[in-house]
Amino acid sequence: PPAARRAAPVPAGAQSPVPGVVDVVTGNGAFYRIDTALVVPQVDPATWRLRVHGMVEREVTLALDELLAEDLVEAHVTLACVSNPVGGDLVGTALWLGLPVRALLERAGPLPGADMVLSTSADGFTASTPLPVLLDDRDALLAVGMNGDPLPAAHGFPVRMVVPGLFGYVSATKWLTDLEVTRFADREAYWTARGWSAEGPVKTASRIEVPRRGAVVAAGDVGVGGTAWAQHRGITGVEVQVDDGPWEAATLADEISVDTWRQWSWTWAAEPGRHVLRVRAADPDGVQTGRRADVVPDGATGWHEVDVEVRG
Template sequence: MTTDLAPAPVAVSRPRLLAAATGIVAALAFFAAAELGALVLGGAGSPLVAVGSAVIDLAPPGAKDLMVTLFGTGDKVALFVLMVVIVAVVSAGAGILERARPPFGALVFAVGGVLSLLAVTTRSGSGTLDGAPSVLGVAAAVIVLRLLTARLRRWESAAAVPSAAPRPASAERRAFLVWGVTAAAVAVVVGGASRLGTAAAQATAAARRAVRLPAPATTAPAVPAGASLDVEGITPYVTPNSDFYRIDTALRVPSVDTADWKLRIHGAVDHEVELTWDDLLALPLEEHHATLSCVSNEVGGDLIGTALWLGYPIRKLLERAGPHASADMVLSRSIDGFTAGTPLDVLQDAGTAALLAVGMNGEPLPPEHGFPVRMVVPGLFGYVSATKWVTELEVTRFADAQGYWTPRGWSERGPVKLESRIDTPRAGATVDAGSTVAIAGVAWQPHTGVKGVQVRVGDGAWEEATLADSVSADTWRQWVYRWTPTKGSHRIQVRAVSADGEVQTSVERPPAPNGASGWHTVEVRAA
């Protein structure tokens, strides 16, 4: 005789306690998602910091005095612990409420998110996107809370009525525990790592705010009034820091304390040179306008910008080190491991304003643009010259070392090509037939300079555009051509002429391996 033995039901022990645990795990998910969002924003919008600061600001003087009396210099730690306890209690209550009366538990987290959003957005200096981490945190918390609560209910149902459950209670219990433990572990790891990264970013921002750059020993010539054309839609002559393109290999912007920063010049040199931040600022710094561009820039692309840079000539630092006669390359290294191979003769050229830069457009370098120190070398693409967060200059040879991008298929040397771009009218635009239309844009070949720009409409003749002034050959030049269109579709092309007479090539090439080429072309319609 055969007897079927059904698995014994697994009762849910202390369901309210488990529900409370789901609320705490949801709170951890809020923390993890919000801190990850704050990290992506460069340390801005952290609810943890904003709420703590709001509590300090709103606390009555008596409470502040009591905290200092009880905990002394540990008052901030005590406040943090108190906040954790309060959040844990409220989150546990939200978990119990969600199990008993959904969706009220989720609403508790929504209210908490609104409070953290207010704390973040009302802080002095908050930006437009600073509230995003709070929103992201609420979404993560609600999703985790509802998911775990649903798993807990399945376990309770399977334990209460085993015959009606699609799976045994033991399986539902395992599923609940696996989901809960996994969510908690991921939240702790992601949240903790993000908080460390956010704290480092905030420390860097604070260090940058404390920097007072010295006045330059050599100031840049003033930008002439004629360098900027009064044409709507044209690119500004000097690019604001907030609009300057950013292309690098850093997944997260490195946080570098000026007190710890050092530059080491070594390799094939007579004397190794080491420079601290204070050493660098004590040197006679120079200002220079320069246009930088990325080798990945497509024809007509916007991975290019012009700024006023403050720094010290790299050639003078190399003079201290005394490069060997056999050397022909300087391998610069960033704190994040990126490397770039720059021709030694370019860095030694007295006519090239290659700088170890500390300032950009009148302020310390923004973190995403290399704070505290980066390289700026007019005339070379950034992948072989513009190392951000630079810490090393190794004098060597192209035969013995390679920069980051060279073994990945890019050329070992990257001189900027002669290029031009139409900023207005945009491709696909409709203009008024019979009116005067400004065709305008920028043209560049840093270090060589541009002496002419020509525009062609359809298959007509190339016409000379009017060039704006410039500070030097190291910057781009604005240009404009006045055109009276007839009705219909029109193709507009532009090409530049360099200061040494070279005419921009029509041969179309992609960015790899050493920069794109071809004439920028737009199609517009006149009606």
């Protein structure tokens, strides 16, 4: 169905000018997929139902045709996986179409004391999302469309959750069937029970996409580019360092929104030899940490770097 509120057009300057940097809007076929389903669930849209229950004033059940008849909205949102390593590619941006989650939760009426929504997939996967995040003004959606197409089966058809600012393991439940309003003290989600943190806010990250690690380039001006993200906070700056030299400010591409990644570019006066390039980003709260941390329990940290050989 058409959106009652269309997303703003992607700015013409949102794509980095450096050839080889990924598309600023990720195609459905290129969008990463991480979930626990060994076989993609095939959900019958005619019989699909979404139940909202738990600590609510009234239970709500929604059929797909009822959801599609609601005032749906479009939003560009970047999703990231908590298992993405520094410099990794388990992140992508798409144009989503869906019903704001808060509209359905407000209909159910969360009770005082509730602080979490436990979402459940058709295959039994669960995720714990902080209730305030689903009730504020961000575009947390019950998504039915992706980049102008019906939601693909591999990405959660008929309905999935999309929540800006949180890692997918606590927010991006695919093949969604159930929303239980509850408390973190009372319920535990799939990955939380396996040692991962309960709330999963996205960490500020950046990566160098051009040149690639191990690349050989000619001396002189070399285009360097990549992408940075700090969903629901926004990227305010990116800097690049060569070897142990000073940090140099990169040029930021235009921002789609604070809920999406932001691309950048920088021209390097490359001199012959072997060099290491590093990148770091900043958000309104400060500069991305250089401290190296593994993905467990709440996401990797550290500056991405690539080694490059320059030939004169």
